[in-house]
Amino acid sequence: MTSYIFILCPPYSGSTILWKLVSTSNAVSALPMEGQFLPEVKDIMRQDPWDVEIKLPWEKIKDVWDRYWDQDKPLLVEKSPPNIIRTNAIAEHFSPVYFLLMVRNPYALCEGLIRRNNLKARDAAEFTVRCLKQQAENVEKLDNILCFTYEELVANPESISRKIQSFIPQIGELKYTQRFKVHSIDGRIERGIVDLNTKKIQNLSVNQLKQINSVLRENSNLMNYWGYEYYEPSLHHMFTFINTRTSLLVSRALSKGGKGAARIAKRVTSHFT
DSSP states (O other): OOEEEEEEOOTTSSHHHHHHHHTTSTTEEEOSSOGGGSTTTHHHHTSSTTOTTOOOOHHHHHHHHHHHSOTTSSEEEEOOGGGGGOHHHHHHHSOSEEEEEEEOOHHHHHHHHHHHHOOOHHHHHHHHHHHHHHHHHHHHHOSSEEEEEHHHHHHOHHHHHHHHHHHSGGGOOOOTTOOEEEEETTEEEEEOSOOOHHHHHHTSOHHHHHHHHHHHHTTHHHHHHHTOOOOOOOHHHHHHHHHHHHHHHHHHHHHHOOHHHHHHHHHHHHTTO
16 A cells, blocks of 8 residues: 655755655655656745645645656655645645654754845744744644654664654665765765754854844744754854855865965965864
8 A cells, every 4th residue: 555755844954865865765756856846736836835825736736746656666755845834735635644754953944044045044033933833733733743853863864764664664674874965055965964053053144143043032932842952153153154154265266266266265264274
């Protein structure tokens, strides 16, 4: 009997690495990309994807996804981030269904939203709070759900893999030591499951951290629910931030060539190393 696995994870929170880990199972068929981006449904699913008032034609969407999944596999997996606000409809149209729910340190999520979506720090923090709140609601209301954090996954991939195997026995072996191609703060790279939180938080300026903290402190209940602590900007962080940003400029200058630009970038770097 075919079952569905939905990875419930906000954007820039490790969903790709979890999706690729799950996809190492011989029992799993994964879509070639996030289901929301498949050409037959992109115009539907990408129209205000985070608007809870929009009702999606799930029968049509399921029909499209079914044509991409290998129906000979017992487990079919999908991971579009906006699915976190549409879990009631998913549970109604996909059965039986397993939910793998994951959240990530809110500062790391904010960094991704700022860097990748060009959001202001406060806007990023408000969206992050919305995601954490929605995920908490999902934990409380959904059946057949396994919940863990990005931090738990990267700290012990073997342990999380075993929990997934216990939760979904038919999934079989998960190759948690495998290297995966991912798009991260380091660009597109192939590597194992590693923790990138520190590097991402170091990429936030002191001013950005202050704005993020102002929002997170207004939502201390969510910080407590998920067990996350506040990160206070410091003088050390300021210099680390400058060094991180300067190193990025060096890397870009070297990749583009031009001895003059590279020399300038190297001189700047020397002041902070």
